[in-house]
Amino acid sequence: MIAVIDTGICNLRSVTKALEAVGASIRVVRTPAEVAAANARGLVLPGVGALRDCVASLRASKLDATVRDWIAADKPFLGVCLGMQALFEHSEEGNITGLGIFPGEVVRFRRPPELKIPHMGWNTIRFVQPHSALSAQLATEGEAFYFVHSFYCVPTNPALVLAECDYGGVFCAAIARGRVFATQFHPEKSQAKGLQVYRNFAVIAVGNSP
Amino acid sequence: MLAKRVIPCLDVHDGQVTRGVQFGRAEKGELRNVGDPVELAVRYNDQGADEMVFFDITASAHGRATMVDVIERVALRCFMPLTVGGGIRTLEDMQVMLKAGADKVSINSAALANPDLIRQGAEKFGSQCIVVSIDAKRVGPDRWEVFSHGGRKPTGLEAVSWARRAVGLGAGEIVLNSIDADGTKAGFDLEITRRTSEAVGVPVVASGGAGTLEHMASVLLEGKADAVLAASIFHFGEFTVSEVKRFLAQRNIPVRI
Numbered sequence: 141m142i143a144v145i146d147t148g149i150c151n152l153r154s155v156t157k158a159l160e161a162v163g164a165s166i167r168v169v170r171t172p173a174e175v176a177a178a179n180a181r182g183l184v185l186p187g188v189g190a191l192r193d194c195v196a197s198l199r200a201s202k203l204d205a206t207v208r209d210w211i212a213a214d215k216p217f218l219g220v221c222l223g224m225q226a227l228f229e230h231s232e233e234g235n236i237t238g239l240g241i242f243p244g245e246v247v248r249f250r251r252p253p254e255l256k257i258p259h260m261g262w263n264t265i266r267f268v269q270p271h272s273a274l275s276a277q278l279a280t281e282g283e284a285f286y287f288v289h290s291f292y293c294v295p296t297n298p299a300l301v302l303a304e305c306d307y308g309g310v311f312c313a314a315i316a317r318g319r320v321f322a323t324q325f326h327p328e329k330s331q332a333k334g335l336q337v338y339r340n341f342a343v344i345a346v347g348n349s350p
Numbered sequence: 351m352l353a354k355r356v357i358p359c360l361d362v363h364d365g366q367v368t369r370g371v372q373f374g375r376a377e378k379g380e381l382r383n384v385g386d387p388v389e390l391a392v393r394y395n396d397q398g399a400d401e402m403v404f405f406d407i408t409a410s411a412h413g414r415a416t417m418v419d420v421i422e423r424v425a426l427r428c429f430m431p432l433t434v435g436g437g438i439r440t441l442e443d444m445q446v447m448l449k450a451g452a453d454k455v456s457i458n459s460a461a462l463a464n465p466d467l468i469r470q471g472a473e474k475f476g477s478q479c480i481v482v483s484i485d486a487k488r489v490g491p492d493r494w495e496v497f498s499h500g501g502r503k504p505t506g507l508e509a510v511s512w513a514r515r516a517v518g519l520g521a522g523e524i525v526l527n528s529i530d531a532d533g534t535k536a537g538f539d540l541e542i543t544r545r546t547s548e549a550v551g552v553p554v555v556a557s558g559g560a561g562t563l564e565h566m567a568s569v570l571l572e573g574k575a576d577a578v579l580a581a582s583i584f585h586f587g588e589f590t591v592s593e594v595k596r597f598l599a600q601r602n603i604p605v606r607i
Contacts, residue, residue, distance in 0.1 A: 189476040262353045262606040284606045
C-alpha cells in the first residue's frame with residue numbers, strides 16, 4: 141500500500157492512476173490519522189499549482205509533521221514537483237517558508253529572454269548518483285521527462301542531487317537520500333519512462349511485487 | 351536540451367473526433383468524422399506525441415459532460431500532458447477538467463470577454479495550467495487582428511499586444527492559431543508566430559496550416575515556435591507523429607524520439 145497525499149490543489153488523479161498502472165495499491169490520504177490507518181509502506185507527495193497553497197495545506201492538515209517524521213525515519217517517500225520544492229527551507233515563489241527538511245533554496249529561473257519560462261516540455265536528465273534504486277532500468281544519461289516549472293531547488297548539500305537537467309544552465313532535477321526521493325519533473329506525465337520511475341518507487345516501498 | 355513539442359489536436363464533437371475544413375464550417379455541418387477520441391489518443395500516445403489537446407467544438411453543456419468522460423478515459427491510458435479547450439468560461443469549468451485529468455485548460459473567447467479570468471485561473475491553479483488560445487487573422491500588411499467565437503467575431507485587438515497582455519495576467523502558454531492558414535495545409539503563418547514568440551516569455555504553440563513536414567520545421571525554426579499543433583495530417587494518416595519527429599531531428603531540431 142502506498143499513501144498519496146491530497147493537498148487539495150494538485151492533480152492527484154494522474155499520480156494515483158500512474159501508480160495503479162504499475163500495479164501498486166494506493167490510498168489517498170488527507171490527515172495524519174489516515175496515513176497511520178493506511179499502514180502504508182510508501183508515501184507520495186504530489187503537487188502542482190502554487191507552492192504557497194501546497195505548504196499551507198500541509199500545515200493545516202498537520203501532514204507537515206507526518207512528512208517530516210516519515211523522512212526522518214528514512215521510510216520510502218516520493219515528492220513530485222511542488223512536493224519536491226516543499227521539502228526545502230525557503231522558496232523565492234512568494235517568499236515561502238518550506239518544510240525545511242532539506243537545507244536549501246527554491247529559486248526562480250533567471251535565463252536570457254529566448255529561453256521561455258515556464259521550463260515546459262520534455263527535457264533529458266542525467267543521473268549523478270550511481271545505481272540509485274529510483275533509476276533502475278533507466279539510462280544514466282539522456283532519458284526525457286516532462287517538466288513544467290518556473291522555480292527549481294538548489295540543495296545546500298550537493299550530494300543530495302540524484303539527477304541534473306540543463307536549461308540554459310544545469311539545475312537539480314531530482315534528489316535522493318536513502319529511501320527518500322523527489323523529482324522536479326512529472327513521472328506521471330512522462331509516458332513509459334515515467335511509469336518506470338513509479339514502478340521503481342513501488343519496488344522500493346513494497347518489494348518486488350507492488 | 352528542451353525538446354520542441356509535437357502536439358496532435360483532437361476536435362471533439364458529441365464524443366467523436368471531427369475535423370472541419372476551415373473556421374466556421376462545423377456549424378454548416380461540414381465535418382468529417384475521424385473516430386473515437388480515446389482510441390486516437392492512445393494511437394498518438396504510442397507514436398510518441400509529446401502532449402495532446404482536446405477541443406470541445408460543440409461547447410454545450412452536453413458536450414462538456416462528454417468531454418469530462420473523454421478526458422477521464424484518456425487519462426487512464428495516456429500518461430502525458432493533456433490540454434482541454436472549448437467552452438471553458440469559469441474557474442469551476444477549469445476545475446472540472448483538471449480534476450478529470452487535464453493538466454492545462456485553454457481559454458479563448460472567455461478570456462477576451464473577461465481577461466481577469468486568466469489572472470484568477472493562474473492564481474488558483476498556477477500559470478502552467480492556463481493556456482490562452484488566440485485566433486489571429488491578417489488584416490493588413492503589418493497587422494493581425496484577434497477574432498473570438500471560433501474566428502467569427504472581430505475584437506479590434508491586435509494579436510501580439512493581446513498575447514503580451516494575456517501573459518502579463520498569468521497565461522503560462524500561448525497557442526497562436528492563424529485563421530488564414532487553418533485548414534489550408536499551405537503552411538503556418540510564420541510571421542505572426544515569430545512576432546508573438548519574440549514578444550512573450552512563455553512558450554508559443556503554432557497552430558493552423560500544417561500540411562507538410564517542411565511546414566513543421568519552418569514554424570519551429572523561422573517562426574520560433576516552441577511546439578507545433580496539428581490535426582488533419584495526423585488524423586487522416588498522412589504522417590505519424592514519429593515521422594514528423596524523425597524529420598525534425600534530421601533538420602537538427604531537438605525533439606524527443
